[in-house]
């Protein structure tokens with residue numbers, strides 16, 4: 527039986543290889559200051575609400591707890607750490623002054639759930655806070671320490687809140703009436719009404735699909751806005767950068783024609799000629815052949831020169847069934863971007879940063895692929 531949490535699922539949707547390296551191979555990522563900061567704020571809020579009687583701890587006790595349990599890992603310098611600590615202190619003081627005036631005991635704090643979706647998949651996680659409402663229903667509150675406030679679209683499509691609603695309905699058997707993302711920076715709650723049964727089904731289907739893909743060992747790297755990740759040396763899009771820096775060209779002595787130095791200048795030469803539009807010349811075709819050969823032998827998909835990088839894209843014929851695509855894009859409001867189901871526009875959605883990960887995943891699962899020829903795409907390194 528596969529057990530998944532929301533954060534594992536979102537990593538998989540962003541990049542299946544990153545999921546594997548992180549959760550299957552258990553490679554350890556260096557600590558990040560934003561995780562430490564978020565965790566320090568969450569712990570302090572848990573302390574504030576985890577009381578047995580309606581009287582909250584005093585402001586002094588609250589801030590003392592914050593200071594004693596401050597997580598220091600991942601900050602770039604003592605100065606940066608101090609700045610964040612003081613920012614958190616100010617934020618928590620503001621929070622305390624607003625929310626302890628009418629302090630009520632929550633129904634649950636850091637609610638730990640784990641339930642079966644079907645015989646193969648379980649979902650687990652923690653909900654920051656569940657409040658009982660006068661009507662008898664409950665409100666889910668999830669604290670967020672990210673900088674930007676939330677748009678209505680984000681609030682209404684947030685899958686984490688949908689899964690929390692399902693978890694409460696399944697495990698506590700209580701009706702969820704309000705879903706809130708609490709934006710700590712501005713001390714503002716952003717709330718939406720409960721999800722509909724069809725929204726719940728859509729997210730549960732996605733969890734089941736992701737769990738199925740993980741069980742089937744589908745761990746292809748997927749380039750995304752957050753690349754390179756902490757594990758990029760294990761990814762065939764970024765491994766060459768390390769080989770280049772360390773001078774450890776793999777496959778040396780296996781008879782490949784170009785050495786490390788050669789590949790770096792070869793990449794630059796190829797890209798420069800492409801930029802000058804020398805398409806089809808003997809020189810460019812010869813460089814292209816060497817680049818492809820090297821990448822194939824070393825199982826790489828990207829090479830780095832001094833000034834350019836080239837990415838190997840295996841030309842694929844991608845096709846979708848029109849009806850499948852309509853059913854997927856219409857509810858997400860994306861159908862107008864592929865009028866008449868132009869196959870190349872659908873393929874463009876797969877590569878577009880603003881296509882939601884779950885839609886990308888769905889389009890990937892629906893497409894029919896057949897192998898084509900290689901393309902070597904170049905890009906200037908910034």
Ligand code: SF4
Pocket residue numbers: 541542543544747748749750752753754755756757758761762763764
């Ligand atoms: S670098 Fe990017 S594509 Fe490679 S594993 Fe990390 S997230 Fe995935």
